[in-house]
Amino acid sequence: xxxxxxxxxxxxxxxxxxxxxxxxxxxxxxxxxxxxxxxxxxxxxxxxxxxxxxxxxxxxxxxxxxxxxxxxxxxxxxxxxxxxxxxxxxxxxxxxxxxxxxxxxxxxxxxxxxxxxxxxxxxxxxxxxxxxxxxxxxxxxxxxxxxxxxxxxxxxxxxxxxxxxxxxxxxxxxxxxxxxxxxxxxxxxxxxxxxxxxxxxxxxxxxxxxxxxxxxxxxxxxxxxxxxxxxxxxxxxxxxxxxxxxxxxxxxxxxxxxxxxxxxxxxxxxxxxxxxxxxxxxxxxxxxxxxxxxxxxxxxxxxxxxxxxxxxxxxxxxxxxxxxxxxxxxxxxxxxxxxxxxxxxxxxxxxxxxxxxxxxxxxxxxxxxxxxxxxxxxxxxxxxxxxxxxxxxxxxxxxxxxxxxxxxxxxxxxxxxxxxxxxxxxxxxxxxxxxxxxxxxxxxxxxxxxxxxxxxxxxxxxxxxxxxxxxxxxxxxxxxxxxxxxxxxxxx
Amino acid sequence: xxxxxxxxxxxxxxxxxxxxxxxxxxxxxxxxxxxxxxxxxxxxxxxxxxxxxxxxxxxxxxxxxxxxxxxxxxxxxxxxxxxxxxxxxxxxxxxxxxxxxxxxxxxxxxxxxxxxxxxxxxxxxxxxxxxxxxxxxxxxxxxxxxxxxxxxxxxxxxxxxxxxxxxxxxxxxxxxxxxxxxxxxxxxxxxxxxxxxxxxxxxxxxxxxxxxxxxxxxxxxxxxxxxxxx
Numbered sequence: 001x002x003x004x005x006x007x008x009x010x011x012x013x014x015x016x017x018x019x020x021x022x023x024x025x026x027x028x029x030x031x032x033x034x035x036x037x038x039x040x041x042x043x044x045x046x047x048x049x050x051x052x053x054x055x056x057x058x059x060x061x062x063x064x065x066x067x068x069x070x071x072x073x074x075x076x077x078x079x080x081x082x083x084x085x086x087x088x089x090x091x092x093x094x095x096x097x098x099x100x101x102x103x104x105x106x107x108x109x110x111x112x113x114x115x116x117x118x119x120x121x122x123x124x125x126x127x128x129x130x131x132x133x134x135x136x137x138x139x140x141x142x143x144x145x146x147x148x149x150x151x152x153x154x155x156x157x158x159x160x161x162x163x164x165x166x167x168x169x170x171x172x173x174x175x176x177x178x179x180x181x182x183x184x185x186x187x188x189x190x191x192x193x194x195x196x197x198x199x200x201x202x203x204x205x206x207x208x209x210x211x212x213x214x215x216x217x218x219x220x221x222x223x224x225x226x227x228x229x230x231x232x233x234x235x236x237x238x239x240x241x242x243x244x245x246x247x248x249x250x251x252x253x254x255x256x257x258x259x260x261x262x263x264x265x266x267x268x269x270x271x272x273x274x275x276x277x278x279x280x281x282x283x284x285x286x287x288x289x290x291x292x293x294x295x296x297x298x299x300x301x302x303x304x305x306x307x308x309x310x311x312x313x314x315x316x317x318x319x320x321x322x323x324x325x326x327x328x329x330x331x332x333x334x335x336x337x338x339x340x341x342x343x344x345x346x347x348x349x350x351x352x353x354x355x356x357x358x359x360x361x362x363x364x365x366x367x368x369x370x371x372x373x374x375x376x377x378x379x380x381x382x383x384x385x386x387x388x389x390x391x392x393x394x395x396x397x398x399x400x401x402x403x404x405x406x407x408x409x410x411x412x413x414x415x416x417x418x419x420x421x422x423x424x425x426x427x428x429x430x431x432x433x434x435x436x437x438x439x440x441x442x443x444x445x446x447x448x449x450x451x452x453x454x455x456x457x458x459x460x461x462x463x464x465x466x467x468x469x470x471x472x473x474x475x476x477x478x479x480x481x482x483x484x485x486x487x488x489x490x491x492x
Numbered sequence: 493x494x495x496x497x498x499x500x501x502x503x504x505x506x507x508x509x510x511x512x513x514x515x516x517x518x519x520x521x522x523x524x525x526x527x528x529x530x531x532x533x534x535x536x537x538x539x540x541x542x543x544x545x546x547x548x549x550x551x552x553x554x555x556x557x558x559x560x561x562x563x564x565x566x567x568x569x570x571x572x573x574x575x576x577x578x579x580x581x582x583x584x585x586x587x588x589x590x591x592x593x594x595x596x597x598x599x600x601x602x603x604x605x606x607x608x609x610x611x612x613x614x615x616x617x618x619x620x621x622x623x624x625x626x627x628x629x630x631x632x633x634x635x636x637x638x639x640x641x642x643x644x645x646x647x648x649x650x651x652x653x654x655x656x657x658x659x660x661x662x663x664x665x666x667x668x669x670x671x672x673x674x675x676x677x678x679x680x681x682x683x684x685x686x687x688x689x690x691x692x693x694x695x696x697x698x699x700x701x702x703x704x705x706x707x708x709x710x711x712x713x714x715x716x717x718x719x720x721x722x
Binding site for chain 2: 038039042045046049050053054055056058059121122123124125126127151154155160161162167170171174175178182187189190192193194195196197200202203205206207208209210211212213214216253257260261263264265267268270273274275276280283287346349350351352354355421422423424428429430434435438439
C-alpha cells in the first residue's frame with residue numbers, strides 16, 4: 001500500500017493561480033461592495049466620472065468575481081488536485097508545464113483587458129457574456145489550453161480510475177466550452193461594412209431567440225462555473241482535510257449524472273412569463289424542482305462524510321468553512337427552485353430577491369469553498385505552517401454574519417418590492433408609483449452593503465493570513481505536510 | 493457501466509457531453525424559426541436610434557431597467573400592453589434585463605417626451621424626487637459613434653435580411669420605410685435630419701449648437717432610441 005517515495009508534484013502554476021484568486025477576489029468584491037453602497041447612497045456614483053456609475057461598474061463586479069476570483073480558484077485547484085488524484089507530476093511533462101504557464105498568461109491578460117473594456121463601456125450587454133468578440137476568442141484560447149492540460153494530465157496518469165473530482169472538472173470544461181461558443185456567436189460589423197469600431201459585433205440571434213440562448217448560457221454558467229468545479233473541490237478537500245472517506249459512491253454517481261442531465265433544462269426559469277413559448281417556461285420550472293435532488297445529493301454526501309467526526313467542526317476552521325459551504329449550497333439550491341415556481345416567480349422576478357439568492361450561493365458556497373481550498377493548499381504549496389488559526393476563526397464569523405445580513409435584507413427588499421408593484425387600492429388602481437418602491441428599500445440596501453463589507457473584510461483577513469504564512473509561517477518538514485488536518489499555528 | 497466509464501476518459505467525456513447537450517437541442521432549436529418573425533407594425537431601428545441603442549448598451553442601462561412587460565394587470569397598468577415575441581425581431585442583442593432597480597422601458601416612448609428625458613439624464617432628481625439613478629452628463633458632451641451604427645445597419649441588412657429601404661406594413665394598413673443610406677455620408681445625412689427634430693425639442697444650447705454643426709451628441713441618439721420604444 002501507498003507509495004514510499006511520494007511524487008514531487010510541481011505546483012508552480014497552482015501558486016500563480018492562487019495569487020490571481022486573491023488579487024481578483026479583492027478587486028471584484030471591492031467593486032461589489034462599492035456598488036452596493038451606491039444603491040444606498042447614490043452620490044457615490046459621481047466619484048469617477050462616467051467610469052464610476054453603478055451601471056458601468058456592475059458588469060465589472062460580476063465578471064471580476066465570476067471570471068476573475070472564481071475561475072482563478074478553479075484553475076488553482078485544478079493544478080493542485082489534478083496531479084494528486086491522477087498520481088502524476090506536472091514536472092514529468094515539459095509540454096504540459098508550458099501549456100499550464102501559457103494558460104495562466106493568456107487568462108490573466110484576458111481578465112485585465114476585460115477590466116479595461118468593460119470600464120470603457122465596450123460590451124455586448126449579455127449578462128456574464130459581456131466581452132466583445134476579440135476577448136471571446138482569447139477566452140476560447142485559454143479554455144482550450146485548460147482542456148489540453150486536463151486531458152494531457154489524464155493521458156499520462158498512473159491512477160487508472162478517475163476520481164469524482166475529475167468527473168466534475170471534465171464536465172465544467174466541456175459544458176462551458178459549448179455554452180461559451182454558442183452564446184457568443186456574433187458577426188463583427190467592421191468586416192461586413194468596412195467602417196466603425198473593429199471590435200463591435202452584432203448577435204447572431206435576435207430578440208426572443210437571443211434571450212433563450214443567453215439564459216440557456218447564463219443559467220448554466222452558474223451550473224458549470226459556480227457549481228460543478230466547486231463540487232470537484234469539496235469532493236477532494238473535505239475528505240482530505242477531515243481524513244474521512246466519501247460517505248457514498250452511489251450517491252456521488254446519482255448526483256453527478258443527475259446534475260449533468262437536469263441542469264441544462266432549468267435555464268428556462270429565467271424567462272417565466274416572458275415571450276418564450278409556454279412549454280419551455282414550464283420545463284424550466286419543473287426541472288428546477290427536480291434539480292433539488294442531485295444538488296442535495298452532493299451536499300448530503302459531503303455532510304455525511306463528516307459522520308462520527310463532528311467534533312472537527314469545533315477544532316478545525318477549514319472544516320467549518322466547508323461544512324457551512326455545503327449548507328449554503330443546500331439553502332441556495334432549495335431557494336432557486338422555489339423562485340422557479342411560476343407563481344413565486346411572478347413576485348420575485350426583477351426584484352432584489354434574485355441578487356439575494358445569487359449571493360447566498362456565491363458568498364456562502366463558492367466563496368467559502370475557494371477560501372477553504374486555498375487555505376488547505378497553502379501549507380502544501382509553500383511548506384509553511386498557516387500563520388494564524390485565530391484569524392481564520394475571526395474571518396469565518398465575520399463572513400458568516402455578512403452573508404446572513406446580505407440575504408436576509410435582500411429577501412425583505414425583494415418581497416417588499418414585489419408586493420408593492422402589484423398592490424392595488426379598493427378600486428383596482430395601482431397603490432404605488434414606481435419611485436415609492438425604490439425609496440422604501442434604502443434601509444435594506446444599507447444593510448446589504450454592510451453585510452458585503454463584512455465579507456470583504458474577511459477576504460482581506462484571508463489574503464493577509466496567506467501572505468503572512470508565506471512570509472513568516474514556520475517551516476514544515478515533509479512529514480508535517482503529509483497529514484490530513486492542515487498545519488496551522490494553534491495559538492495565534 | 494459507470495466503473496467502465498471511469499477508467500476510460502474519452503468515453504466518459506463523450507457521455508457527459510451527450511447528456512449535457514440533450515436539453516439544449518430539445519429546448520432551443522425548435523423555437524428558432526417561429527420566434528424570429530416580426531409582428532405587424534414592428535420596424536427596424538433607424539441609424540440614429542441604433543446609435544442611441546449603442547449608448548444604452550455602453551452605459552449598461554439594462555443593468556437596472558428591463559424591457560419586458562409581463563402579462564399581469566399591474567404591469568400592463570403601469571407600462572402598457574404586455575410584450576409580444578415578434579416585437580423583438582430586430583433586437584440584436586435583446587435587452588430584457590433581469591432586474592428592475594428602475595422601471596421597465598419597453599414602451600417608454602408612449603409616455604415620456606424628449607424634454608423629460610433631457611432633464612432626467614442631466615439630473616434625475618429634478619424630475620423624479622428620491623431617484624437613485626445617477627446623472628449621465630457625459631452623454632451631453634460626447635458624440636455618438638455614427639459609423640459603428642451604420643456598420644451594424646449594413647451588417648444586419650446583408651447578413652440577416654433586415655428590411656431597410658423596403659415598405660413595412662403598419663397596424664393601420666399604411667406602409668412606412670426605414671431608410672438606410674447607400675454610403676456612410678448619405679446615412680449620416682439621414683441621421684442628422686432625425687437628430688435635428690430631437691434637438692428642436694431640447695433646451696441645452698451646447699447640444700443644439702453641436703447638432704447645428706453636423707455633430708450628434710450621445711444624448712440626442714439615446715433620446716431618439718427611447719422615443720422609438722413603443
